[in-house]
Amino acid sequence: MPMVMGSSAITSSLVWFNVFVLFLLTIHCTATEISYHDHCSSIVLESPTTTPEFATLPFPPFQNGYYDGGDTILNPNPSNYSVDNGKFLSFQTQHVFGTDHESVFMIEGSLILHFRNRNYLEQDMTSAGSFYSTRRSRKSAVSFNLKGFWSESTGELCMVGSSPSYSREGKHLHLAAVLQLSGVKNSTITSLIRGTLQSLSSADDPNYFEPVSILMFPQINYQYTKNSNEFKNECSGDTNVAESSSLSLHLGMSICSVLAYPVFQLEYASNCNSAKTCNLFGDDVGFLPQIMSLNTIQCSPDGQSVRFLMEFPNSVNIGFYRSFNPNTTFVGEGTWDWKKNRLCVVACRFLNRNSSLSNSQVGDCSIRMNLRFPAIWSIRNSTSISGQIWSNKSVNDIGYFTRIAYRSTDNNMLGVPGLKYEYTEIDKMRMPCSVKKPVKKSGENYPDGYSTEMRFDTSVRDSRGEFAWGYWSPISVGDQIFWWSSRSFMPLSSSMPESSSIEANTSNGRPLNISYKISLTPLYAERRTALFNISSSGYNRQVEIFAEGIYDAETGSLCMVGCRYLGLNNQTLKNDLMDCEIRVNLQFPSLNAKKDGVYITGSISSARKKSDPLLFESVSVSSAAFYTGIERQSIWRMDMEILMVLISNTLACIFVVFQLLYVKRHPGVLPSISLLMLVFLTLSHMMLLLLNFEALFLRSQNRQTVLLGSGGWLEVHEVIVRIVTMVAFVLQFRLLQLSWSSRIADHNSQKASWIAEKKAWYVSLPLYLAGALISVFVNLGRKNKVVEIAMQSSRLVDIQFSLWGGLRSYAGLILDGFLFPQILLNIFQNSTEKVLSPLFYIGYTLIRLVPHAYDLYRTHNYVPNFDGSYIYADHKADFYSTAWDVSIPLGCILFAAILYFQQRLGGRCFLPRRFRELEVYEKVPAVDGEE
Numbered sequence: 001m002p003m004v005m006g007s008s009a010i011t012s013s014l015v016w017f018n019v020f021v022l023f024l025l026t027i028h029c030t031a032t033e034i035s036y037h038d039h040c041s042s043i044v045l046e047s048p049t050t051t052p053e054f055a056t057l058p059f060p061p062f063q064n065g066y067y068d069g070g071d072t073i074l075n076p077n078p079s080n081y082s083v084d085n086g087k088f089l090s091f092q093t094q095h096v097f098g099t100d101h102e103s104v105f106m107i108e109g110s111l112i113l114h115f116r117n118r119n120y121l122e123q124d125m126t127s128a129g130s131f132y133s134t135r136r137s138r139k140s141a142v143s144f145n146l147k148g149f150w151s152e153s154t155g156e157l158c159m160v161g162s163s164p165s166y167s168r169e170g171k172h173l174h175l176a177a178v179l180q181l182s183g184v185k186n187s188t189i190t191s192l193i194r195g196t197l198q199s200l201s202s203a204d205d206p207n208y209f210e211p212v213s214i215l216m217f218p219q220i221n222y223q224y225t226k227n228s229n230e231f232k233n234e235c236s237g238d239t240n241v242a243e244s245s246s247l248s249l250h251l252g253m254s255i256c257s258v259l260a261y262p263v264f265q266l267e268y269a270s271n272c273n274s275a276k277t278c279n280l281f282g283d284d285v286g287f288l289p290q291i292m293s294l295n296t297i298q299c300s301p302d303g304q305s306v307r308f309l310m311e312f313p314n315s316v317n318i319g320f321y322r323s324f325n326p327n328t329t330f331v332g333e334g335t336w337d338w339k340k341n342r343l344c345v346v347a348c349r350f351l352n353r354n355s356s357l358s359n360s361q362v363g364d365c366s367i368r369m370n371l372r373f374p375a376i377w378s379i380r381n382s383t384s385i386s387g388q389i390w391s392n393k394s395v396n397d398i399g400y401f402t403r404i405a406y407r408s409t410d411n412n413m414l415g416v417p418g419l420k421y422e423y424t425e426i427d428k429m430r431m432p433c434s435v436k437k438p439v440k441k442s443g444e445n446y447p448d449g450y451s452t453e454m455r456f457d458t459s460v461r462d463s464r465g466e467f468a469w470g471y472w473s474p475i476s477v478g479d480q481i482f483w484w485s486s487r488s489f490m491p492l493s494s495s496m497p498e499s500s501s502i503e504a505n506t507s508n509g510r511p512l513n514i515s516y517k518i519s520l521t522p523l524y525a526e527r528r529t530a531l532f533n534i535s536s537s538g539y540n541r542q543v544e545i546f547a548e549g550i551y552d553a554e555t556g557s558l559c560m561v562g563c564r565y566l567g568l569n570n571q572t573l574k575n576d577l578m579d580c581e582i583r584v585n586l587q588f589p590s591l592n593a594k595k596d597g598v599y600i601t602g603s604i605s606s607a608r609k610k611s612d613p614l615l616f617e618s619v620s621v622s623s624a625a626f627y628t629g630i631e632r633q634s635i636w637r638m639d640m641e642i643l644m645v646l647i648s649n650t651l652a653c654i655f656v657v658f659q660l661l662y663v664k665r666h667p668g669v670l671p672s673i674s675l676l677m678l679v680f681l682t683l684s685h686m687m688l689l690l691l692n693f694e695a696l697f698l699r700s701q702n703r704q705t706v707l708l709g710s711g712g713w714l715e716v717h718e719v720i721v722r723i724v725t726m727v728a729f730v731l732q733f734r735l736l737q738l739s740w741s742s743r744i745a746d747h748n749s750q751k752a753s754w755i756a757e758k759k760a761w762y763v764s765l766p767l768y769l770a771g772a773l774i775s776v777f778v779n780l781g782r783k784n785k786v787v788e789i790a791m792q793s794s795r796l797v798d799i800q801f802s803l804w805g806g807l808r809s810y811a812g813l814i815l816d817g818f819l820f821p822q823i824l825l826n827i828f829q830n831s832t833e834k835v836l837s838p839l840f841y842i843g844y845t846l847i848r849l850v851p852h853a854y855d856l857y858r859t860h861n862y863v864p865n866f867d868g869s870y871i872y873a874d875h876k877a878d879f880y881s882t883a884w885d886v887s888i889p890l891g892c893i894l895f896a897a898i899l900y901f902q903q904r905l906g907g908r909c910f911l912p913r914r915f916r917e918l919e920v921y922e923k924v925p926a927v928d929g930e931e
Contacts, residue, residue: 034200036148039178040158044149047099049106056096057220058107058150058157058184063091065193065216066324067113068357073142073165073175073209087323089113089214103153111144111161111179111197113212144197146179155185157195173207176200179214187218189307189333189348190362213358215324217307217331219298224305224333235337235344235370246341247373247418254303255336255343256296258373262385264292264406265565267577272402280312280367280389280401285328287314292389292406305335310347310369324357326350331362332369342387345369349399366393377421379563380578382475382517382546383407409517409544421476423513425561425580429549432583433559444590446556447627449477449512453588454551456600458623460520468619470520477514477551515548516560518584518604545604547584556588562604566614579614581607589625600625637858641872644854648847648872649724652685655843656731662837663738670742671753672835676761676821678736681844684815685729756828764821768814775810812878816848816888819895826899826907834903845896851878852885859885 036046067089095108148159159179166172181195193216201208249255266289272278279288289312297307310330327350334345347367352359371387390403447453454477460468474482521542549560562582586602605618663670743753819841826835851873858873859882873880879888901909 034160034162034176034178036158036160039160039200040148040180043156043158043180044104044151044154045101046149047101047104047106049097049099051098053096053098053105056105056152057093058096058105058152059091059093059109060219061093063093063216063219065089065091065214066357067197067215068213069210070113070142070197070212071210073173087113087115089216091216099149103151105150105152106147107150107157107159108147109159111146112141113144113197114141142175144175144177144179148179150184152185155183157181157184160200171206175207175209177209181214181216183218185218186221186223188223189331189346189365191218192216192360192362193218194358194360196358213356215326215357215360217297222298222307224300224335235340235342235368241342241372243339243341245375247375248338248341249304249336254299255334256299256303256306258385259294259296259306259308259371261296262294262408262410264294264385264408266290266292267405267407269402277395277400277402278404280330280404281328282399282401289313289328305333306343307331307333326357326360330367332367334369334371341372343371345371364399366391366399368392375418375420377419377475377515378424379515379546379548379561380424380580382409382515384410409546419481421481421515423515423548425563426513426548426550429559429561429583433550433552433557445592446553446588446590447625449514449551449553450480453625453627454514455482456623456625458520458600458621460604460619460621462617462619466522468520468522470518472623473517473519475515475517475546478512511550511552513548514551514558514560515546516584518545518547518562519543520545545582545584547582549584556590558584558586558588558602560584581614583607586621591627598625599623638871641870644850644872645721646724648850649721649728651843652728652847653724653731655840655847656728656735658843659837659840660731660735660738662840663735666834667742669833669835670739672825672829672831672833673735673739674760674822674825675736675739675743675757676764677818678732678739680814680818680821682729682732682736684811685725685732687811753829756825759828760821760824763824771813772810775813808877809879813888816878816892817895818844818848819899823895823898823902826902828907830907832903832906836899836903838900841899842896845892849889849892852880852889855880856882856885 040046065088067087090112092110092112093107094110095106097106099106142163142165144161144163146159146161148157150157157180161177161179163175163177164172165175177197177199179195179197181193183191183193193214195214197212197214199207199209199211249258268278268288279285281289291313293311293313295309295311297309299306310332311325312328312330313325314328330347330349332345332347334343336342337344345368346365347369348362348365349367351361351363367389368391369387369389371385374381374383374386377383385408386406388403388405391400393400454474455472457469457471460470476482519542543564545562545564547560547562549558551558560583561580562584563578563580564582566577566579583605584602586600588600589598600621600623602621603618604621606612606615608615663673743757822836822841855873870876898910
């Protein structure tokens with residue numbers, strides 16, 4: 001009974017303690033809760049909530065927008081290397097409740113202010129596979145949890161809340177704020193949601209931040225009021241395009257899915273001299289826009305109408321995350337015209353552009369635009385999207401500008417039924433191609449014109465050694481269009497079925513008409529080749545060449561004429577923006593080519609006279625030809641290398657077991673085994689384990705993509721290799737532990753062995769250090785050669801030209817000569833004991849010898865590997881070349897032979913006679929005490 005009473009007392013105390021804690025928490029929360037009445041009652045009155053509301057919402061679940069200000073909390077550590085910033089926000093509606101007032105709703109949500117600071121780092125050739133400039137993006141955001149009330153009738157929204165953040169010094173902050181928005185209601189093209197986010201702390205408080213101005217575009221109950229029949233009649237302006245020359249959207253296809261962040265090149269009239277009539281923004285922006293991008297705001301439920309921002313950034317500073325700039329942006333809406341097969345767009349300007357975003361307005365909706373998808377492509381018009389922008393004002397009105405054409409060469413419409421390609425310039429190349437036609441060699445087969453091998457990555461180089469990267473993508477072959485989505489070809493004629501047989505898609509050795517899109521980007525923007533002096537895109541770095549010609553599948557030769565867009569500032573040809581005096585020649589390797597013939601080679605040159613300003617220096621083209629047959633060979637090679645790794649590691653375990661059994665039968669040899677040799681062998685297995693686990697942990701971040709077909713087997717291989725390597729490490733460590741224990745068991749009796757061991761260390765370690773330095777310098781010297789191979793193959797090479805990379809290869813060389821410390825120890829001991837089991841040192845020698853023999857075989861029978869898929873005889877783990885593959889095995893055999901004679905004739909058997917008996921350490925038998 002007393003125990004029951006004691007238990008009841010304890011329970012009662014715990015209850016009162018919990019009530020007290022709850023009371024304190026309630027007081028704290030009440031004290032820190034932000035009062036809606038004090039900050040928002042004058043905007044929207046607070047009303048008692050009733051039931052959750054699902055039909056009436058101020059925003060969609062996620063509403064995007066832009067903001068300005070707030071750098072103190074959003075960018076506490078600004079980077080000096082920032083080149084473009086993107087300030088955008090998102091409002092997430094979490095809960096909506098009805099209130100006693102019919103048009104007032106209680107809103108709970110989160111306002112997230114995003115900040116992206118993108119840093120461009122210079123190209124680092126010491127990083128693994130880093131041939132492109134590294135781009136790193138540091139993202140940050142501040143999220144405010146807000147609660148407040150919205151008036152549907154007035155469109156006013158007021159909310160209060162807070163956000164945890166950090167100061168520039170790293171101190172934790174509690175940011176209290178009030179959000180005020182206006183215009184949150186039904187809208188048209190001129191409607192905006194504007195407002196501010198203001199701090200509730202005083203200016204001298206660490207939690208204070210500058211006011212943030214906010215701009216959003218309403219999306220609830222949006223009305224496309226501008227697309228009337230009258231507007232559609234004026235959509236074409238003063239030019240008309242035949243309906244049959246434009247592709248039509250198919251039922252179920254959304255216009256928004258096609259206009260996914262496109263970038264267009266602007267084309268001005270050749271007589272455009274006055275900035276006031278040519279520039280869409282007059283003299284206000286200080287530059288003539290060269291590109292336009294569309295940023296979709298909202299798509300209608302039927303997918304046929306779209307709202308977007310038309311942005312005209314300065315092409316020099318364009319980036320993926322651009323700050324919203326109302327000075328160079330239009331707000332537009334458009335609806336698809338099924339009769340004319342075009343998108344008709346009306347656009348409006350931002351007014352009060354020099355004030356804050358919270359004071360922005362939209363007006364002057366005199367801008368018109370049409371957009372269509374050309375149905376007929378040619379070398380001079382390989383345009384997936386084209387259209388025009390103009391003003392419906394008179395010439396003397398403010399805001400008038402002349403008609404501007406635009407185009408996009410992205411291949412996002414390839415594969416749409418109805419698209420055709422017309423060969424218009426191919427006759428120029430028939431005669432030159434027939435003259436330069438190579439002679440067909442017997443027994444050689446070349447890629448078929450309809451095969452996927454016709455698309456490839458490439459590199460180009462001029463006589464000065466400047467490089468550019470790019471890709472070659474077929475547009476059409478014969479009468480078929482390359483279907484981008486499925487990487488296959490589709491017949492141009494609608495009468496032919498799309499699923500035509502493979503036999504129908506072969507050239508049968510006949511020359512084929514073929515067209516290409518060639519996109520090239522220089523490796524360094526400031527050291528561009530002459531070909532890139534005229535840029536074909538607004539990025540000022542890339543050149544696009546559209547070419548057509550003849551491909552001969554019997555000889556693998558491709559001969560084409562090309563056209564490049566001259567750009568806005570290079571209209572040197574009268575009424576012609578294309579330079580079509582370009583010659584392109586390529587030679588594909590044979591399908592059964594060996595190691596020296598797996599590169600696609602050729603040139604891009606200009607056919608103009610030396611005095612012509614558009615003449616550019618010829619550049620050489622090179623690319624690795626990764627044919628299907630070669631990839632199948634690589635898959636078979638990888639499977640074989642997996643098996644060889646497993647066999648090698650298993651044999652290593654077996655050979656160590658033989659040595660353990662040997663020392664068990666002959667324990668007296670343990671003090672004579674080189675500790676340095678055992679340390680090297682043990683560390684080698686430990687490093688393999690560490691590298692395997694490193695690959696395991698980093699797989700999700702930076703893993704090489706292996707050839708399709710070996711992925712599952714490679715996963716099994718990784719597990720088995722780790723297990724077998726762990727077993728080998730444990731066995732090798734056990735052998736090291738036994739040898740060490742025997743040395744320290746009786747230090748006095750093993751004094752001679754310790755002296756000999758130290759002498760072996762004194763001789764070997766300086767040699768190893770000198771070799772490490774030489775290895776680093778040699779490794780750095782190999783950099784240019786391997787980079788050259790990478791440029792030829794147009795693939796990234798996974799070889800580390802760092803200090804770690806050089807030392808790692810040198811570690812493999814040390815393991816190749818693992819018997820060297822034992823040979824030195826035998827010399828200083830002048831021992832005749834059989835210290836190592838022949839099965840151990842001969843077996844381990846074979847394990848180190850076979851990879852080099854295999855590398856010789858692989859070099860002469862397989863295509864050189866540039867994708868990092870070497871599993872056995874990996875070039876990153878040892879020195880591999882024809883010279884090394886011959887010299888290293890000879891060295892391994894020499895060491896094994898020396899050890900063999902040492903264990904029979906003495907440690908100094910190969911030295912001159914006068915050096916053999918300098919020191920002799922003999923074991924003195926123990927004296928029996930009874931004697």
